[in-house]
Amino acid sequence: MTATAADGNVATARPVSVPRGYRFELVKLVSQWRIRLLVLACWIAPGLFVAAVSRQSTLPVDTLFGRWMHATGWAGPLVMLGFAGTWALPLLTSVVAGDIFASEDRLGTWRHLLVAVRSPRRIFAAKALASLTALLLLVVGLACSSVVGGLLAVGNQPLVGLDGHLLTSADAAGKVLLAWVCVLAPTLALAAIGLLGSVALGRSPMGLLLPAVVALGMQLAQMLPLPAAVRLGLPSYAFIAWNGLFTGPAQLRPLVIGVVVSLVWAVIATVLAYALFMRRDFTNATYDGSGRRAVTAGVLPLAGVVAVTVAVVAATTGATGSGIEQDKVQRSLATAFAHLYRMQTKQLNRPDVTEAQLKTTATCDKGSIRVAAEGPGNDWRCVVSWHLPGVEAAGTAIYQLDVTPDGRFMADGDGPKEVNGYFLVRTPTGDAPNPLWQFDGNVELLRTAKE
Structure with a gap:
């Protein structure tokens, strides 16, 4: 009777x-x-960092929006976002997603877990969802902490965009929030790679390091002068493409492509991890992963995804070369200069002028007529010209440009002194930072429909 029951x-x-x-x-x-420590750090450290840096006399001007951390509290979250996309988020995905399955191998608890749950499919779903929830909590902490730190330290002032136009506080808040939301897509891609490494490599440390290693490799690729199609075909570009939100009009095509590519990677890597997990032999207590299986079921499929996404991006966008061309650089520089010139005019209490009245143009080359004026480099030299109403002679200013492979440029004023040759301007209320001395801009790598 007992046996039957x-x-x-x-x-x-x-x-x-x-x-x-x-x-x-x-x-x-x-x-x-370690997870509790990460949560605590992500919810406290960014705010303290942003608040401390915003009150320093020296700002991280080599970081996007770093030069505006004295002026508005909305610059700090964007500086933190650039740091997070490069270092913090890849490391967080390694610690959380890269260890979610491997921890059971180290502890030897797979048999107990299978007896308790009785479904490998549900175990995989539960672990994947739990790791994504933890990552979301960490990302939200980074965003909220940096926003609070910036607003408390500096205040809710307007933000200067990457084309020099002034974003209202409400507009800046919306774009900062959207930028943080957009980087969730490449974070999901790295998390899926972490799941794949954790399943395929078992207790091997490489499974834990895989998301960080892959992210580092893609970041190095973004620093190289690769064709625009290759750059946009990697999920890491979504960590950069949010820059286009801060131009007018917003450069949305590269951002949408980066998000879609990242989500494709996330889905495919998760499917590969699930397929490997379902084929695993849980009766082997000494399982250490399979390097051959990791290559055939992980590396090769993802390499194929890179080839397909690059081909699709090249075919649908017509992107050729680096995407950094003379006319784009000239147009971006002229637009940013016109917006910032109006800001300087207001500082000096001069009569207001519009961009249409200024008729700003820029002529750029790379230091020699023998060198094609295209591609990244720190040898771009530009002359900006503009006209003031009622003044016959045109004004000119010289800039040295350092254009990075992802399209960002830093313009360094080279005279005349009263326009852009000095970092301060004398205003009726005292000296103030000169907005035309140095400023950042962004060149869209893809041609628009109008172009």
């Missing part, structure tokens, strides 16, 4: 539901001291 209980036992497994995995994650 026991057999009946085994027969009616059902797998644990995904929500219950998800709660269990989430509790396991947040009970780890």
